[in-house]
Amino acid sequence: MTASEGADHQVQAISSDEDVVRVRQLVRVAAVAAKLSLVDQTKVVTAASELARNTLVYGGGGRAEVSRVANGLRNGVRIVFSDSGPGIADVDLALTDGYTTGGGMGLGLSGARRLVDEFRLDTTVGAGTTVAVVKWAR
Numbered sequence: 001m002t003a004s005e006g007a008d009h010q011v012q013a014i015s016s017d018e019d020v021v022r023v024r025q026l027v028r029v030a031a032v033a034a035k036l037s038l039v040d041q042t043k044v045v046t047a048a049s050e051l052a053r054n055t056l057v058y059g060g061g062g063r064a065e066v067s068r069v070a071n072g073l074r075n076g077v078r079i080v081f082s083d084s085g086p087g088i089a090d091v092d093l094a095l096t097d098g099y100t101t102g103g104g105m106g107l108g109l110s111g112a113r114r115l116v117d118e119f120r121l122d123t124t125v126g127a128g129t130t131v132a133v134v135k136w137a138r
């Protein structure tokens with residue numbers, strides 16, 4: 001699927017709790033603009049919130065890029081989270097419900113994956129992690 005970027009493209013640094021809130025707000029605005037349903041807006045905002053928090057807590061900070069995308073049939077929202085943190089040694093394990101190295105619920109990555117239409121995680125130990133998600137309007 002080739003998704004071309006829309007005009008809207010926002011980059012938000014993630015280095016504090018307030019930045020996580022800003023990411024949530026940017027994603028909400030982009031989801032409204034892409035005409036996602038209220039339920040789907042909430043799903044993508046929730047996923048983005050979990051992923052932004054991981055970028056902050058485990059990645060040591062990083063950034064989120066929020067874009068409106070279109071594939072000719074549908075509009076959607078893409079968010080790419082990236083950090084230069086320690087990376088993830090075992091991705092399958094990290095995506096397992098309940099797995100956490102930080103005393104959390106261990107449902108952030110797995111839950112986020114279920115809430116979006118496209119989910120891609122690229123990580124290199126010692127170099128960092130990138131998580132890209134897309135939610136399409138139905």
Ligand SMILES: Nc1ncnc2c1ncn2[C@@H]1O[C@H](COP(=O)(O)OP(=O)(O)O)[C@@H](O)[C@H]1O
Pocket residue numbers: 050054055058059083085086087088094095099100101102103104105106107108109110129
């Ligand atoms: N950006 C990241 N960099 C390094 N490790 C990460 C990152 N995101 C997630 N992880 C690892 O994956 C685990 C699972 O993440 P998650 O499902 O969000 O659960 P939780 O945040 O509750 O620990 C984390 O405990 C951490 O070990």
Ligand SMILES: [Mg+2]
Pocket residue numbers: 050053054104107108109
């Ligand atoms: Mg988490």
